[in-house]
Every structure is written in structure tokens, then in C-alpha cells.
Amino acid sequence: MTEQQNIDKVHIFHEQLKEQLHKFIVGYDNLLDLLSITLLTDGALLMEGIPGTAKTTICKIFAQNIGGKFGRLQGAVDVLPMDVIGVQKYLQSQGDFSFEKGPIFSNVFLVDEINRMTPKAQGALLEALAERQVTVDNLTFPLPYPFVVIATQNPYEMEGTFNLIESQKDRFTLSYQIQYLNVGDEVSILRKGIDRGLYMDTLEQSCEAITTLTDILTMQETVKNVYASDDILAYIGDLIMATRLHNDVKLGISTRGSLSLLRSAMAYAAIHGRDYVIPDDVKFLAIYCFNHRLILKREAVLGGITIQRVISDILESVPVR
Known part of the structure; x- marks a missing residue:
């Protein structure tokens, strides 16, 4: 294909993705653009907003539409680094250690309420965000491609939150502050709720992948040109x-x-x-x-x-x- 045809493919993918997401998500047009950009740049997106503004739902539907493996970690004060990247387990039957991968080994990794994790747990993401790999017991494990991190956080003034360290925030490609919907969009959400269009089982059954991981990698190369x-x-x-x-x-x-x-x-x-x-x-x-x-x-x-x-x-x- 010519370069313009490759660009057209990226454009069509983005429009199809927005169309699919808008079947379940009301508003947030700019956020949907940022999701596509994050995917095409193999980057990371930080979303800040109060609870109950569809942050997690957007991420799950996004992952299903690109056909990738979805991993999720719920932030909490007792989360440990091994809960993020995985842990070496000793198998007595084999007399050897085996690495059990954590949820970060996915194509779309959602860290929900990242600022409810302690700085020690947050630090487990630094290597992954910068180098697309994790290190456990001096062994390095590459992460899958494509690899996109989407983290959500509550406003810092809410109870039980820890400020992200500067080096952590700098590794996020983009950030987005989710605001309340306007009255019209809020009413549209209520209508979807009446029609059972917001139940998670309904969303999962209605979502189909509109592309493949191989095509995403190709589109990433197109963007670089x-x-x-x-x-x-x-x-x-x-x-x-x-x-x-x-x-x-x-x-x-x-x-x-x-x-x-x-x-x-x-x-x-x-x-x-x-x-x-x-x-x-x-x-x-x-x-x-x-x-x-x-x-x-x-x-x-x-x-x-x-x-x-x-x-x-x-x-x-x-x-x-």
C-alpha cells in the first residue's frame, strides 16, 4: 500500500473505534481521541476523575474492541510490587522456580485508582512504562506488543490517596481530567440504563474486535512516518x-x-x-x-x-x- 493508503487505514480504524465506543459511552470525544493516540504511540494514558464517571468501563470496552488481552489491577494500600509484575514460585514437584506473570503482561493494562497504591507499589510500573519490560530476581521479562497502560486516579484531595512521584507521572504520555457530563449527556446515560445498555454482560456481548494486534503494530509504524x-x-x-x-x-x-x-x-x-x-x-x-x-x-x-x-x-x- 502507498503511504496515503496506510494513513487512510489509521483514519478509518479511529473512526470505527469511536463509533464502537460511542455505542456505550456518552460524550468524552477528546478522551476517545487520546485513547487512539496512546495506542498508536505505544504510550500510556493517565485519567483523573471522581469515582463513577465511566473510567473503568471505557478502558474495558477499548481493550475488547482492539482484540487485545486485557489486564487489570485494582489500586489499594496493600498492593505489593509482585501483585503488579508477578512472582517467582518454587515448584516442589519440579525442584525449580517458575515465574507466574502478573496482570501487567497484557496488551491493555488498566491500573484502577493508581494513587491508592503506595509509592513502593507505584514504582513497580517505572521500568514497564519506560522500557517495556520487567525485572524479577535479576531476570528480565519482555512485555507483549502492543503494550498500553491506562491508569485512573481519584483527585488528590480525596481520602486514602498518595501523590504520584514526578518520575512516574513523566512516563505517562498524556493525561486527561474527566469532568461531569452536561445535562443532555446525563439524560442519554439514564436512557441507556433503562434499556439495559449499561450492564457489563450486555457490553461484553456486544463488543467485537475491529482490528488485530498485527494491524495495530503496522499502524504504529505508519504513525512513525x-x-x-x-x-x-x-x-x-x-x-x-x-x-x-x-x-x-x-x-x-x-x-x-x-x-x-x-x-x-x-x-x-x-x-x-x-x-x-x-x-x-x-x-x-x-x-x-x-x-x-x-x-x-x-x-x-x-x-x-x-x-x-x-x-x-x-x-x-x-x-x-
């Missing part, structure tokens, strides 16, 4: 530097963050049928790429300045190349 001009690269560089020099910012965007923004913009272009990145792609994704990475100075927080406001100021002040 999307063209980003020197002006786009320079624009991203200017945005990154602006975060590091901003008067209200204590910790700006890392190099990993700039690469995440570039790769996400390439995937965003592909799902919209383009083989090249435009500045609007970068602008749209900046908030989702920067929001969980920026750390404001204490005096800025006390002064009522928000991360969203800082990002908006940067986007308005940095000119497009």
Missing part, C-alpha cells in the same frame, strides 16, 4: 523552553515530555487522515501532554494560579513558526 517539518519541531522546542522559563513554574517539561508531544501530534495527524503535522495538532495536545508534568511554584499556587492557566498563557505567547 508522519512528516513533522523543521518549523513544527522548532515550535515544540519553543513551547518546551517556555515552560522551563515561566515565572510561575518550578519544574518545566522534560525532554521525554517534548518527545511525547511530537509523537502524539504525529498520531493525531494520522487519525485525522493527514501524513503531516500542523501547528493546531501541537496546540490541541499541549494541555494533555503538559498538565501532569508541570509543577508550579508554591507562591503561584497560593496566588490561585492554575496549571491550565499557565499552559494557556504559553500557547498564547509563543508564536507559531
Whole structure:
């Protein structure tokens, strides 16, 4: 196939995926875009929202539609690293150890309420997010491809939560803050509830894979060939530097963050049928790429300045190349 045909395949896949997800999910259009981007960049997505806003349901339906193995871990204070990655068990009958894989050995790995886990348990994800492998007793085990991590978290002000460490948050490609639905969407959810369209057994029976893992790997390669001009690269560089020099910012965007923004913009272009990145792609994704990475100075927080406001100021002040 030609390069444009490959791009068209990515675009069609994304539209089919959104159509399937919208059969069960009301609203959240931008989130569905981010799910596709996360999958196509082999990345990780962090979702924050209060309980009961369909975070887990979205992830499960997403995994079923891409035909991958789904793994899930429920965050709690007593979760141990071995509950995430697995454990070596001694088999007396064989006189040897055998590695029993944890839920992380899946194509779509959902960590539900990640910030209810202690920092020690959260740290078990660091190697997996960065290197797509885990190490147990000095033995390294590769994770399957494709491998996507989707983590949900409750707002930090809720009881029983532990802040994610900075190095952990930086390894998430994108983040999304789930808000309450508007009245119209809320009524649509109620109608689906009356029609039994929200029961998990109904959802699972209605979901069919719209692609294969092999096709996903091919589409990931297609995204890597999307063209980003020197002006786009320079624009991203200017945005990154602006975060590091901003008067209200204590910790700006890392190099990993700039690469995440570039790769996400390439995937965003592909799902919209383009083989090249435009500045609007970068602008749209900046908030989702920067929001969980920026750390404001204490005096800025006390002064009522928000991360969203800082990002908006940067986007308005940095000119497009």
C-alpha cells in the first residue's frame, strides 16, 4: 500500500473505534481521541476523575474492541510490587522456580485508582512504562506488543490517596481530567440504563474486535512516518523552553515530555487522515501532554494560579513558526 493508503487505514480504524465506543459511552470525544493516540504511540494514558464517571468501563470496552488481552489491577494500600509484575514460585514437584506473570503482561493494562497504591507499589510500573519490560530476581521479562497502560486516579484531595512521584507521572504520555457530563449527556446515560445498555454482560456481548494486534503494530509504524517539518519541531522546542522559563513554574517539561508531544501530534495527524503535522495538532495536545508534568511554584499556587492557566498563557505567547 502507498503511504496515503496506510494513513487512510489509521483514519478509518479511529473512526470505527469511536463509533464502537460511542455505542456505550456518552460524550468524552477528546478522551476517545487520546485513547487512539496512546495506542498508536505505544504510550500510556493517565485519567483523573471522581469515582463513577465511566473510567473503568471505557478502558474495558477499548481493550475488547482492539482484540487485545486485557489486564487489570485494582489500586489499594496493600498492593505489593509482585501483585503488579508477578512472582517467582518454587515448584516442589519440579525442584525449580517458575515465574507466574502478573496482570501487567497484557496488551491493555488498566491500573484502577493508581494513587491508592503506595509509592513502593507505584514504582513497580517505572521500568514497564519506560522500557517495556520487567525485572524479577535479576531476570528480565519482555512485555507483549502492543503494550498500553491506562491508569485512573481519584483527585488528590480525596481520602486514602498518595501523590504520584514526578518520575512516574513523566512516563505517562498524556493525561486527561474527566469532568461531569452536561445535562443532555446525563439524560442519554439514564436512557441507556433503562434499556439495559449499561450492564457489563450486555457490553461484553456486544463488543467485537475491529482490528488485530498485527494491524495495530503496522499502524504504529505508519504513525512513525508522519512528516513533522523543521518549523513544527522548532515550535515544540519553543513551547518546551517556555515552560522551563515561566515565572510561575518550578519544574518545566522534560525532554521525554517534548518527545511525547511530537509523537502524539504525529498520531493525531494520522487519525485525522493527514501524513503531516500542523501547528493546531501541537496546540490541541499541549494541555494533555503538559498538565501532569508541570509543577508550579508554591507562591503561584497560593496566588490561585492554575496549571491550565499557565499552559494557556504559553500557547498564547509563543508564536507559531
